[in-house]
Amino acid sequence: MSADLAPFAIADLLREDLRGRTPYGAPQLDVPVALNTNESSYEVPTPVVEAIVAALGSELAGLNRYPDREFRALRAALGAYLERQSGVRLAPEQLWAGNGSNEVLQHIVQTFGGPGRTALGFTPAYSMHPIITETLGTTWMDGQRDTGTFQVSAASAAAQAAAADPHIVFLCSPNNPTGTALDFEVIEAVLDAAPRAIVVVDEAYAEFARPGTRSALELLDHHPRLVVTRTMSKAFAFAGGRLGYLAATPEIIDALRLVRLPYHLSTPTQTIARIALDHDADLLASVEAIKTQRDRIVTEVAALGLTPVPSDANFVLFGGLADSARTFAALLEKGVLVRDVGISHHLRVTAGTPAETSAFLEALAELLPEHALAPDDKES
Structure with a gap:
């Protein structure tokens, strides 16, 4: 190491406004059902x-x-x-x-x-x-x-x-x-x-x-x-x-x-x-299928007693969870990766293929009502 750098850690040489920051990083994990980054689940035709x-x-x-x-x-x-x-x-x-x-x-x-x-x-x-x-x-x-x-x-x-x-x-x-x-x-x-x-x-x-x-x-x-x-x-x-x-x-x-x-x-x-x-027609052919699964998530998550936000995107934010980090981890244990976006009691899930959507909904249903907010907490 050069003598003039020896007294310093690299972190000490960072711009002051960057010190202590963490880089952007959605988890990239090898799981059966990855629904966390709003990618399309459909391959390029x-x-x-x-x-x-x-x-x-x-x-x-x-x-x-x-x-x-x-x-x-x-x-x-x-x-x-x-x-x-x-x-x-x-x-x-x-x-x-x-x-x-x-x-x-x-x-x-x-x-x-x-x-x-x-x-x-x-x-x-x-x-x-x-x-x-x-x-x-x-x-x-x-x-x-x-x-x-x-x-x-x-x-x-x-x-x-x-x-x-x-x-x-x-x-x-x-x-x-x-x-x-x-x-x-x-x-x-x-x-x-x-x-x-x-x-x-x-x-x-x-x-x-x-x-x-x-x-x-x-x-x-x-x-x-x-x-x-x-x-x-x-x-x-x-x-x-x-x-x-x-x-x-x-x-x-x-x-x-x-x-x-x-x-x-x-x-x-x-x-x-x-x-x-x-080739936009070929590549956009999956959009309607994704929208169908998005709307299915909204309907079925609501039926489970949770509170989805009506969506114009390819994902759904849903609330009503007692501990979103705990539910995120429990879904991951079942092979379903969603996104914890840092909003209390909420998680976000990408609309995937029908099979992926079913896997998510089935896993979520298995976790409820243990992971849901108690009625008194919802009212407050």
Whole structure:
């Protein structure tokens, strides 16, 4: 060891704001039924695999050259998909992509946050929003939802945004981990109440929304500070492909170029994502089946005497547990991995295949009523 480093532990050399923190880490365990990270339980269909392999085969010899820095073909494919899916037409200049939606969220905070700046989110919400914010030197401000419904009203959101006067606001629709979607009134109220903020609507689970749930993409033409982020990890059964993207004004897209690393999307990543988008019908074929299992979970968990939150995502948050950590461990002993998201008396479960859903429901039923809140505790 070098003499000048000998008196110090590596931890002593960390940035002060990182000391004592723990990294993000959903458990990755080898279990029969893994329903903890909102992945799709359905494998990529063979025709899509074959199309990807063929496309990659024609490009591998060219890996001696850098990829298209502007990923133009991918942006065109993203625009075509969003028009098919939502009816909203977007120019390639309004689209941006990264290695998962976390990278595009990181680009937003790098560009519009930083030391002396603040970001607001309404918790419980996606845990990476504050992690990305704080590790990039931006101050996180914890807004609140209604404790009973996990919703946030337009009036409450506007009041909190006006009081915080943030530089960035994060909204989730549908929200993770609660599954609840936002009305447009909430989004527009926040935009009005936070006049200097970039307002990010995280729509990672948009394809799973119930009929009548609208996408914030429809608001882009009227709100130049609005950003809508999405991912291919969930509905596209493409978590391993690592492709997230956003839609915004061309001016915001131009600003993001200031912080992205050169050639941040590899040629294989661009190709795999583009071919997947060209085969969206095949990849999204499992969405309705997943929604059926999600709604089944809501119905059957309620029948067990617990309190599921109606969901527009591919998962269900349910409450009514005496000790959520204890129930999590008991389910794991039965081979079922769900997610403890840190909300007292609640756990979150991903909607999987019919067989996986049955395994979860059967395991949960076997644990009740021993693991349920007593009636007196529910009333209080």
